[in-house]
Amino acid sequence: MDIWNYLEYAAWALSALVAVVMLLDMFRIDTTYDNELLTSSREGELELTQERHEL
Amino acid sequence: MSNSTATAAPERLGLLRVLGPGHVWALGVGIVLVGEYMGWNFSVGKGGMIAGLVACWVAGLLYTCVAMIDSEVTSTVAAAGGQYAQAKHIVGPLMAFNVGLFLVMAYTMLEAANAITIGFLLDTVASMLGHSGLNQKPFIILTILSLAWLNYRGVLASLSFNFVITAFAFVAIILLFVAVQFGVSAVPLDFSAVTNEPLPYGWLGIVAAMHFGLWYYLGIEGTCQAAEEVRSPSRSLPFGTMAGIMTLLIAATLTWYVCSGLIPWEYLGNSGTPLFDAARVTGNTGLMVLLFIGTAFATTASANGCINDASRAWFSMGRDRYLPSWFGAVHPHYRTPYRSIVFLVPIALIFALGAPLDQVITFSILSGLLGYTFMTFNMVMFRRKWPLGTIKRGYVHPWHPLPALILLILCGATYFAVFLGYGTQLIAMLSFYIIASLWFHFWRYRFVRRGEQFTMPWPRPQGY
Numbered sequence: 001m002d003i004w005n006y007l008e009y010a011a012w013a014l015s016a017l018v019a020v021v022m023l024l025d026m027f028r029i030d031t032t033y034d035n036e037l038l039t040s041s042r043e044g045e046l047e048l049t050q051e052r053h054e055l
Numbered sequence: 056m057s058n059s060t061a062t063a064a065p066e067r068l069g070l071l072r073v074l075g076p077g078h079v080w081a082l083g084v085g086i087v088l089v090g091e092y093m094g095w096n097f098s099v100g101k102g103g104m105i106a107g108l109v110a111c112w113v114a115g116l117l118y119t120c121v122a123m124i125d126s127e128v129t130s131t132v133a134a135a136g137g138q139y140a141q142a143k144h145i146v147g148p149l150m151a152f153n154v155g156l157f158l159v160m161a162y163t164m165l166e167a168a169n170a171i172t173i174g175f176l177l178d179t180v181a182s183m184l185g186h187s188g189l190n191q192k193p194f195i196i197l198t199i200l201s202l203a204w205l206n207y208r209g210v211l212a213s214l215s216f217n218f219v220i221t222a223f224a225f226v227a228i229i230l231l232f233v234a235v236q237f238g239v240s241a242v243p244l245d246f247s248a249v250t251n252e253p254l255p256y257g258w259l260g261i262v263a264a265m266h267f268g269l270w271y272y273l274g275i276e277g278t279c280q281a282a283e284e285v286r287s288p289s290r291s292l293p294f295g296t297m298a299g300i301m302t303l304l305i306a307a308t309l310t311w312y313v314c315s316g317l318i319p320w321e322y323l324g325n326s327g328t329p330l331f332d333a334a335r336v337t338g339n340t341g342l343m344v345l346l347f348i349g350t351a352f353a354t355t356a357s358a359n360g361c362i363n364d365a366s367r368a369w370f371s372m373g374r375d376r377y378l379p380s381w382f383g384a385v386h387p388h389y390r391t392p393y394r395s396i397v398f399l400v401p402i403a404l405i406f407a408l409g410a411p412l413d414q415v416i417t418f419s420i421l422s423g424l425l426g427y428t429f430m431t432f433n434m435v436m437f438r439r440k441w442p443l444g445t446i447k448r449g450y451v452h453p454w455h456p457l458p459a460l461i462l463l464i465l466c467g468a469t470y471f472a473v474f475l476g477y478g479t480q481l482i483a484m485l486s487f488y489i490i491a492s493l494w495f496h497f498w499r500y501r502f503v504r505r506g507e508q509f510t511m512p513w514p515r516p517q518g519y
Contacts, residue, residue, distance in 0.1 A: 002186055003186075004184075004189055008189070008190050008193050008194075009193075011193035011194050011196070011197045012193045012196075014197055014201070015193060015196045015197045015200050015201075018197075018201055018203075018204045019200055021204070022200075022204050022207055022397060023397070025207075025393075026393060026394070026397055029386060029387065029388075029393070033387055035381075035384070037066065037067075037068060037387070038068065038385060038386075038387065039374070039380055039381070039383045039384045039385075040066070040067040041067065041068055041069045041070065041374055041384075041385045042067065042069070042374075042510070043134045043135070043136075043140065043283075043371065043374060043375070043510045044510030044511055044512075
């Protein structure tokens with residue numbers, strides 16, 4: 001066992017930690033908020049409010 | 056939360072508008088600069104030093120056309136999804152679906168290739184320090200997951216991080232050039248092969264070199280994906296994109312010059328990390344460390360930008376119901392397309408852990424090339440349907456339709472170059488897109504809200 005073996009284990013552990021944290025946050029958001037709100041984004045809202053596309 | 060608002064206007068979540076031109080530059084150059092650190096040199100192997108330089112500049116011309124066209128259209132169609140949103144408004148839904156897939160495949164494959172490279176780099180360092188047989192898998196997985204998490208947490212932090220590491224990688228190339236010019240290298244620059252063996256495989260070698268010549272610039276069009284998150288799309292997108300292609304033209308030429316001068320072309324054509332190898336040839340430890348960090352940073356920046364872009368394209372398609380609308384969700388705190396980011400992680404992992412690097416790169420290049428071909432007739436249709444003076448454009452590119460024509464001709468030449476080396480993959484990729492198109496046309500399009508997908512408040516196009 002040298003430093004590289006420890007780094008391998010650390011990488012496995014960190015990967016698992018990041019995956020769990022990300023999935024837990026996603027689960028928390030999906031169960032806390034209404035799906036209608038989460039998917040309410042609409043394309044082109046800036047165009048409608050700020051850009052006029054007129055010369 | 057949604058029920059608490061009792062006003063007439065519905066509460067809506069959108070992506071956060073926090074980016075400036077520097078972030079756009081960091082996104083475009085960050086995705087691409089890894090191509091200077093590895094991959095481009097296979098063009099030298101295909102056709103020699105001269106072919107490598109011709110490929111560098113011809114591909115530079117191709118991508119200058121891409122940058123000019125993209126700057127005009129994206130500064131007008133400022134929406135996440137970039138070329139997907141352009142295709143939807145200018146050509147039609149089936150083209151848009153295909154362009155969306157090109158984007159997702161190109162960026163996800165490139166992300167996988169970058170993760171593989173980081174594993175390879177760490178293995179190289181471990182071998183140099185006396186540890187053989189490093190298990191690369193945990194590092195590949197960690198790279199993809201940690202960058203996905205960074206993207207999940209917010210676009211500002213993600214692209215600010217990209218700005219720092221991309222700038223470092225670019226400065227490292229310039230420092231290597233300056234150091235070699237001032238005689239730091241133990242080995243002098245030698246360009247005798249330019250006259251002794253100008254074209255070892257003839258003119259066909261130049262055509263074959265084009266395949267890997269794309270690697271110098273592949274991905275600069277990714278700047279468009281930030282359209283919905285920049286504070287001023289009509290100013291930031293053209294500025295960031297054009298500054299990006301100028302940066303890359305400088306970096307590509309310096310890279311060819313230093314590497315071709317220090318490494319014999321027969322070796323350079325097979326090198327895994329040409330800039331790092333050039334630094335090793337100089338015999339200067341400081342340059343070696345600098346270029347190793349530059350290689351690692353460039354690779355990380357590319358993977359990070361790819362996650363950003365692939366997720367925006369996937370998110371946009373979900374928002375328009377080209378894919379299940381579940382993917383069109385925005386995180387209420389971080390304001391990122393979090394479901395798309397998470398969904399694409401296992402796909403990137405499958406390619407990174409299960410496919411060879413050259414195949415992954417080739418599929419990424421092919422998807423990108425299909426996207427560039429689309430841009431040519433997209434640009435012509437855009438100017439025909441909405442001529443200059445009918446809608447406000449953030450940027451108007453000069454000499455239309457010359458850039459579109461040059462781009463089409465160069466794309467044709469590159470298809471031929473790819474066919475010479477990877478004909479089977481080219482046919483397999485085209486077959487995949489044809490089958491996907493049939494699925495979209497005969498099944499998926501029935502779920503699309505047809506009127507809602509066209510969002511730009513433009514006048515009726517000419518001829519309609």
